[in-house]
Amino acid sequence: MSPNRVYWLSFVCFGLAAAASAGVKIAHGATDIATLVSALGGTVLVAVAVVALTNPERADGPTEWGPLVYLVAGSAALYAGIHAWELVSVVV
Secondary structure, three states: OOOHHHHHHHHHHHHHHHHHHHHHHHHHHOHHHHHHHHHHHHHHHHHHHHHHOHHHHHOOOOOOOOOOHHHHHHHHHHHHHHHHHHHHHHEE
């Protein structure tokens, strides 16, 4: 898998985790502006990352493995893991 694909897939994970977390909060009745912006931001982030994945020539990204790719991928994994734990604690 190329570093460019890993980079943009990491942003898909960020967006999905943010949108899912906000969705759970909205389902529990939260209507504050921060939750709504988080849901919208996560959705936009997923849309932009999917466009970058489907059309790599339209979006720049890293062409070789380096600290940026590792930082983004690690951060996405950590962020998604934290929000997955939050979702599990809400369900259980």
